[in-house]
Amino acid sequence: xxxxxxxxxxxxxxxxxxxxxxxxxxxxxxxxxxxxxxxxxxxxxxxxxxxxxxxxxxxxxxxxxxxxxxxxxxxxxxxxxxxxxxxxxxxxxxxxxxxxxxxxxxxxxxxxxxxxxxxxxxxxxxxxxxxxxxxxxxxxxxxxxxxxxxxxxxxxxxxxxxxxxxxxxxxxxxxxxxxxxxxxxxxxxxxxxxxxxxxxxxxxxxxxxxxxxxxxxxxxxxxxxxxxxxxxxxxxxxxxxxxxxxxxxxxxxxxxxxxxxxxxxxxxxxxxxxxxxxxxxxxxxxxxxxxxxxxxxxxxxxxxxxxxxxxxxxxx
Amino acid sequence: xxxxxxxxxxxxxxxxxxxxxxxxxxxxxxxxxxxxxxxxxxxxxxxxxxxxxxxxxxxxxxxxxxxxxxxxxxxxxxxxxxxxxxxxxxxxxxxxxxxxxxxxxxxxxxxxxxxxxxxxxxxxxxxxxxxxxxxxxxxxxxxxxxxxxxxxxxxxxxxxxxxxxxxxxxxxxxxxxxxxxxxxxxxxxxxxxxxxxxxxxxxxxxxxxxxxxxxxxxxxxxxxxxxxxxxxxxxxxxxxxxxxxxxxxxxxxxxxxxxxxxxxxxxxxxxxxxxxxxxxxxxxxxxxxxxxxxxxxxxxxxxxxxxxxxxxxxxxxxxxxxxxxxxxxxxxxxxxxxxxxxxxxxxxxxxxxxxxxxxxxxxxxxxxxxxxx
Numbered sequence: 001x002x003x004x005x006x007x008x009x010x011x012x013x014x015x016x017x018x019x020x021x022x023x024x025x026x027x028x029x030x031x032x033x034x035x036x037x038x039x040x041x042x043x044x045x046x047x048x049x050x051x052x053x054x055x056x057x058x059x060x061x062x063x064x065x066x067x068x069x070x071x072x073x074x075x076x077x078x079x080x081x082x083x084x085x086x087x088x089x090x091x092x093x094x095x096x097x098x099x100x101x102x103x104x105x106x107x108x109x110x111x112x113x114x115x116x117x118x119x120x121x122x123x124x125x126x127x128x129x130x131x132x133x134x135x136x137x138x139x140x141x142x143x144x145x146x147x148x149x150x151x152x153x154x155x156x157x158x159x160x161x162x163x164x165x166x167x168x169x170x171x172x173x174x175x176x177x178x179x180x181x182x183x184x185x186x187x188x189x190x191x192x193x194x195x196x197x198x199x200x201x202x203x204x205x206x207x208x209x210x211x212x213x214x215x216x217x218x219x220x221x222x223x224x225x226x227x228x229x230x231x232x233x234x235x236x237x238x239x240x241x242x243x244x245x246x247x248x249x250x251x252x253x254x255x256x257x258x259x260x261x262x263x264x265x266x267x268x269x270x271x272x273x274x275x276x277x278x279x280x281x282x283x284x285x286x287x288x289x290x291x292x293x294x295x296x297x298x299x300x301x302x303x304x305x306x307x308x309x310x311x312x313x314x315x316x
Numbered sequence: 317x318x319x320x321x322x323x324x325x326x327x328x329x330x331x332x333x334x335x336x337x338x339x340x341x342x343x344x345x346x347x348x349x350x351x352x353x354x355x356x357x358x359x360x361x362x363x364x365x366x367x368x369x370x371x372x373x374x375x376x377x378x379x380x381x382x383x384x385x386x387x388x389x390x391x392x393x394x395x396x397x398x399x400x401x402x403x404x405x406x407x408x409x410x411x412x413x414x415x416x417x418x419x420x421x422x423x424x425x426x427x428x429x430x431x432x433x434x435x436x437x438x439x440x441x442x443x444x445x446x447x448x449x450x451x452x453x454x455x456x457x458x459x460x461x462x463x464x465x466x467x468x469x470x471x472x473x474x475x476x477x478x479x480x481x482x483x484x485x486x487x488x489x490x491x492x493x494x495x496x497x498x499x500x501x502x503x504x505x506x507x508x509x510x511x512x513x514x515x516x517x518x519x520x521x522x523x524x525x526x527x528x529x530x531x532x533x534x535x536x537x538x539x540x541x542x543x544x545x546x547x548x549x550x551x552x553x554x555x556x557x558x559x560x561x562x563x564x565x566x567x568x569x570x571x572x573x574x575x576x577x578x579x580x581x582x583x584x585x586x587x588x589x590x591x592x593x594x595x596x597x598x599x600x601x602x603x604x605x606x607x608x609x610x611x612x613x614x615x616x617x618x619x620x621x622x623x624x625x626x627x628x629x630x631x632x633x634x635x636x637x638x639x640x641x642x643x644x645x646x647x648x649x650x651x652x653x654x655x656x657x658x659x660x661x662x663x664x665x666x667x668x669x670x671x672x673x674x675x676x677x678x679x680x681x682x683x684x685x686x687x688x689x
Binding site: 082144148149166168170171255258259260262263275279280281284 | 347348352407408410411413416622623624628632636638639640642643644647
């Protein structure tokens with residue numbers, strides 16, 4: 001503790017902005033300028049399109065000449081029962097996905113770290129992160145086959161006598177969220193674990209030695225050394241992912257969904273596609289998109305404040 | 317309709333599996349995304365009306381009728397419900413994707429389904445031929461099903477109809493509009509059209525002494541191969557093209573429209589079936605009707621509706637409700653309750669607004685047509 005306190009006391013020498021200083025840093029400044037321009041063009045400029053949400057936008061009239069309607073599109077959006085369901089679905093799937101993939105990745109990384117044989121560890125790690133590189137269309141194809149009435153899951157369940165009739169998993173709304181969560185875990189666990197594994201390797205080995213000498217068993221070492229060691233990583237990733245909760249997915253729900261489960265399968269992204277693109281109502285699509293962005297910003301700020309209050313790592 | 321399902325049931329009872337032991341699927345329905353017309357618009361045909369797609373048009377009174385709420389619709393979905401409970405309707409009907417549907421048809425396990433020929437012919441039928449399953453009797457022959465026996469059906473209509481739903485556009489920045497139109501024109505010329513649809517003379521088809529085109533069995537096999545089709549033929553289904561008789565007055569614009577070539581290309585089984593019915597083509601099986609009227613087809617209007625209008629909004633909502641509730645109705649343990657619930661929610665979509673707009677379009681089309689009489 002003493003060490004950390006002393007660190008805090010050291011103040012960075014103030015650098016005055018002088019021409020000389022600017023000249024000295026010109027390469028750095030040039031590089032950052034490129035990033036700023038890039039960010040402006042690709043992140044801020046498109047925000048001009050948000051205007052559409054307050055207009056009755058017609059491509060023929062363009063952004064400048066479409067009729068201005070104020071918040072009418074938002075009123076329309078929130079009086080649509082479907083949209084309210086869509087928000088619920090997006091939030092539910094987002095939270096479920098975040099929780100399971102997040103916990104699974106940490107557990108998996110710790111388990112993998114405990115494997116002593118280097119070869120075995122490498123093999124498991126490689127195999128487990130490969131699904132990350134498959135596109136969703138392939139993953140959903142596999143799921144569809146595996147869960148079909150003649151697929152491996154139904155065959156197994158029938159052989160074990162749990163079912164006597166093949167079960168059509170995709171016809172029941174109650175199975176949809178678990179299937180999506182499972183698919184996410186299967187696809188992303190190995191990939192997400194990589195960052196935790198690298199965080200674990202950064203832990204000072206002498207801490208483990210000390211713990212050993214103090215008589216800590218494997219469980220105690222995980223609890224008192226590994227987990228506290230990767231806590232900053234966990235918090236930062238959690239913060240970033242909270243902002244992503246509303247990005248619960250598009251492809252997987254779009255590809256696995258069908259009429260029977262549409263009341264639980266549609267996410268905001270699908271809604272935007274359906275009304276914004278297919279129905280040519282760009283205004284309502286944009287309004288839904290704005291809503292999503294605003295909620296994401298609010299979520300990330302709240303999560304950040306909580307982290308700040310608890311004296312943890314934070315994004316800003 | 318009842319006879320049709322009796323036939324399917326009887327066959328399935330006598331032959332529950334394929335030769336290799338896989339179980340047959342007695343009846344499947346495609347209802348993925350926009351292709352759910354297979355499930356939803358059957359009531360128009362069952363009542364003997366043509367494929368207006370989204371509504372029924374009463375040709376006498378020129379009134380638009382909603383086929384979703386007719387007695388026929390209820391009877392049809394009730395029948396599907398009964399068949400579902402009996403295990404005749406494939407339980408995966410409502411969850412399968414188009415690809416899975418085509419894959420199922422391609423195995424020859426499916427005994428019957430409801431679909432438009434173009435939706436499966438170029439994929440599943442060709443796959444059956446490639447595997448030689450057509451020789452074992454795995455083929456589809458159309459049947460004109462109506463709700464009661466002895467009604468006139470309009471599953472097939474002939475005569476010129478104008479589909480105004482889609483078209484060809486030239487960009488305003490095109491420097492040589494005449495040239496672009498000439499290019500389109502050339503692609504529609506007889507020689508190029510033959511090349512697009514029939515292929516190369518001597519390679520993909522032969523000409524007999526009367527000038528009639530025909531294909532050998534190898535050529536037909538070749539033309540049913542997906543990869544070969546992609547590299548040698550060029551129908552461009554969205555590009556302007558002709559069907560019917562070619563400008564030489566002898567041949568058809570496309571091989572599948574050439575009666576003799578079509579008949580010779582069929583497997584022995586289908587030929588026998590046709591002989592039994594006294595038919596030579598699919599159209600003979602269905603019988604044909606004159607073009608319904610100048611308004612036809614109404615789907616070219618409803619397909620282009622947007623949520624800008626009240627009717628368009630209703631149409632979108634109706635589609636959404638039907639996507640969810642029609643499968644529910646078919647799978648329901650208690651049909652009556654499910655149907656009541658469905659009808660209640662259906663009414664809340666304001667279908668009348670949609671019907672009114674369709675009626676207005678029908679009136680407009682009749683007025684326009686009257687100018688040319």
